[in-house]
Amino acid sequence: MSALLSVTDVHIAYGKVEAVRGVSLDVAGNEIVTIIGANGAGKTTLLNAIMGVLPLRGRTTFAGIDMAPLDIEDRVATGLSLVPEHRELFGSMNVEDNLELGAFRIAKAVAATSLERVYALFPRLKERRKQLAGTLSGGEQQMLAMGRALMGAPKLLMLDEPSLGLAPIIVADIFRIVGELRSAGVSVLLVEQNAQAALQIADRAYVMELGEFVLSGTAKDIAANKGVAASYLGFQHEGESAI
Amino acid sequence: MNTTIMLFLLQDGITNGAIYALLGLALVLVFAVTRVILIPQGEFVTYGALSYAMLATGQVPGTVRLAVAMGLVAFALDLFFARKALHARLVIRSVALNIVFPVALLGLVYALVGPHTPIAVNIALALLIVAAIGLFLYRIAFQPIAHTSVLVLLIASVGCHLALQGLGLVFFGAEGLRGPALSSAAVTAGPLRFTGQSLAVYGLTVGFIVALWLFFGYTKTGKALRATAVNRLGARLVGIRTTLSGQIAFLLASVIGAISGILIVPITTLYYDTGFLIGLKGFIAAIIGGLVSYPLTAVAAIVVGIVEAFSSFYASNFKEVIVFTLILPVLVLRSLAAPQVEEEKD
Numbered sequence: 001m002s003a004l005l006s007v008t009d010v011h012i013a014y015g016k017v018e019a020v021r022g023v024s025l026d027v028a029g030n031e032i033v034t035i036i037g038a039n040g041a042g043k044t045t046l047l048n049a050i051m052g053v054l055p056l057r058g059r060t061t062f063a064g065i066d067m068a069p070l071d072i073e074d075r076v077a078t079g080l081s082l083v084p085e086h087r088e089l090f091g092s093m094n095v096e097d098n099l100e101l102g103a104f105r106i107a108k109a110v111a112a113t114s115l116e117r118v119y120a121l122f123p124r125l126k127e128r129r130k131q132l133a134g135t136l137s138g139g140e141q142q143m144l145a146m147g148r149a150l151m152g153a154p155k156l157l158m159l160d161e162p163s164l165g166l167a168p169i170i171v172a173d174i175f176r177i178v179g180e181l182r183s184a185g186v187s188v189l190l191v192e193q194n195a196q197a198a199l200q201i202a203d204r205a206y207v208m209e210l211g212e213f214v215l216s217g218t219a220k221d222i223a224a225n226k227g228v229a230a231s232y233l234g235f236q237h238e239g240e241s242a243i
Numbered sequence: 244m245n246t247t248i249m250l251f252l253l254q255d256g257i258t259n260g261a262i263y264a265l266l267g268l269a270l271v272l273v274f275a276v277t278r279v280i281l282i283p284q285g286e287f288v289t290y291g292a293l294s295y296a297m298l299a300t301g302q303v304p305g306t307v308r309l310a311v312a313m314g315l316v317a318f319a320l321d322l323f324f325a326r327k328a329l330h331a332r333l334v335i336r337s338v339a340l341n342i343v344f345p346v347a348l349l350g351l352v353y354a355l356v357g358p359h360t361p362i363a364v365n366i367a368l369a370l371l372i373v374a375a376i377g378l379f380l381y382r383i384a385f386q387p388i389a390h391t392s393v394l395v396l397l398i399a400s401v402g403c404h405l406a407l408q409g410l411g412l413v414f415f416g417a418e419g420l421r422g423p424a425l426s427s428a429a430v431t432a433g434p435l436r437f438t439g440q441s442l443a444v445y446g447l448t449v450g451f452i453v454a455l456w457l458f459f460g461y462t463k464t465g466k467a468l469r470a471t472a473v474n475r476l477g478a479r480l481v482g483i484r485t486t487l488s489g490q491i492a493f494l495l496a497s498v499i500g501a502i503s504g505i506l507i508v509p510i511t512t513l514y515y516d517t518g519f520l521i522g523l524k525g526f527i528a529a530i531i532g533g534l535v536s537y538p539l540t541a542v543a544a545i546v547v548g549i550v551e552a553f554s555s556f557y558a559s560n561f562k563e564v565i566v567f568t569l570i571l572p573v574l575v576l577r578s579l580a581a582p583q584v585e586e587e588k589d
């Protein structure tokens with residue numbers, strides 16, 4: 001199988017402390033893959049390193065291209081896109097400007113159709129298109145961050161904790177949209193603490209603990225795993241310890 | 244005091260203030276995009292002014308050779324930093340920008356220079372020379388340390404100022420130069436006489452402010468520059484090259500500086516080190532604008548110009564003291580009003 005994204009034996013260190021140790025994963029085309037795990041397991045670190053925000057040791061290829069010599073801007077051009085945990089919007093610019101900048105690398109004519117598609121996906125953004133990004137609610141900011149990333153017509157969208165700090169009804173909305181991205185031909189690598197929601201929409205899942213993958217498999221199998229259920233889904237099974 | 248003197252002083256103040264406004268806007272622009280406090284802005288002014296003045300006398304200014312030399316260094320840096328992933332497109336682009344452009348400029352200067360070269364050609368050549376220097380200055384001195392703290396960038400900036408000022412002494416000598424006026428026309432309105440030169444100052448200042456406003460509000464590149472200023476990581480994540488944004492900011496700043504110099508060199512004699520003081524006045528305006536506000540900077544620059552004109556009339560010995568003292572109450576007020584800000588970490 002030729003994976004869209006393939007990460008092999010990756011180590012990421014902050015100074016002398018290794019935050020991620022020997023992790024390998026892959027994401028195929030039209031696939032939704034999730035990485036679940038507790039706070040501090042190294043999920044965000046891993047996504048940032050795949051994007052090029054942090055340096056890593058190991059091998060990453062995307063769409064057949066070796067990512068090592070490319071910096072963030074070039075990785076974006078290959079169709080890899082990250083919606084970071086802190087969203088990193090342009091707060092003092094309006095919604096439409098934010099979206100247009102998302103298509104910075106894209107031809108103008110293509111960008112116009114992308115804009116229509118993003119507005120169709122997030123009607124709320126269309127209503128607020130002249131509002132400054134910094135004045136949006138948390139949920140709207142998350143939608144804008146996703147919309148901005150989609151404007152660049154990515155092949156793989158990496159989402160870092162999209163549900164963080166949002167009301168349950170908005171979380172449901174966002175997960176529904178993530179599920180819809182597959183039909184638009186976008187693969188998704190989703191990092192989530194909200195394991196239950198993530199496992200519902202994902203095809204496959206990796207469980208991360210203290211910088212290592214301790215378990216991987218189809219989302220269905222992972223959700224059914226008793227250890228995972230105890231640790232991340234809030235169910236307790238008698239006589240079972242954590243993984 | 245009589246009204247006529249007051250009008251004269253106001254006119255003088257506004258003319259100088261317009262120049263300070265241009266410089267202040269360039270400082271705000273560069274700081275917003277790159278976090279560099281551009282101390283060498285004054286050198287862009289002197290280089291522009293004196294290169295123009297020398298070209299007008301039919302001499303080749305040393306600045307064009309400096310541009311070629313800086314281009315070579317910039318090219319070497321490009322190759323060094325890209326050594327791990329050297330592809331042809333990158334090398335061609337680097338050769339075109341860092342070698343072909345300054346060498347072509349050198350050739351152009353030698354081909355066109357002469358005592359009878361039209362003023363417009365001399366202006367264009369002077370602007371191109373300083374634009375090249377500004378662009379390469381960013382590539383050589385600031386791009387490799389773009390991720391460091393504001394303090395490190397400031398120290399590098401002071402270093403660039405000292406180096407460029409020293410080179411200025413080599414190129415232009417210790418004696419001052421004056422350039423020919425853009426136009427000898429003049430309009431009289433009541434007691435005031437507006438020379439073509441001062442009208443050009445007003446016109447270009449207003450024109451530049453409008454052009455900058457259109458550029459930042461309506462063009463893709465302008466918006467990308469603003470985005471870089473607002474959120475560097477966010478900008479990189481949508482594929483905006485922050486190094487390119489930095490280059491564009493320095494290019495604009497050096498061109499603005501050179502234009503300011505060309506506008507004032509027919510009015511006052513400029514020396515190799517005059518630019519620093521002029522740049523500092525733009526800096527005061529930029530500080531009053533908090534290094535973020537373009538309109539506030541422009542207004543503050545006019546105020547600085549007017550205060551300078553009046554103080555040079557009433558207490559000419561204390562002219563600079565009075566102007567620079569303006570900054571103190573502003574800093575006190577700002578430090579009281581603003582909450583403590585931690586420096587951003589990269």
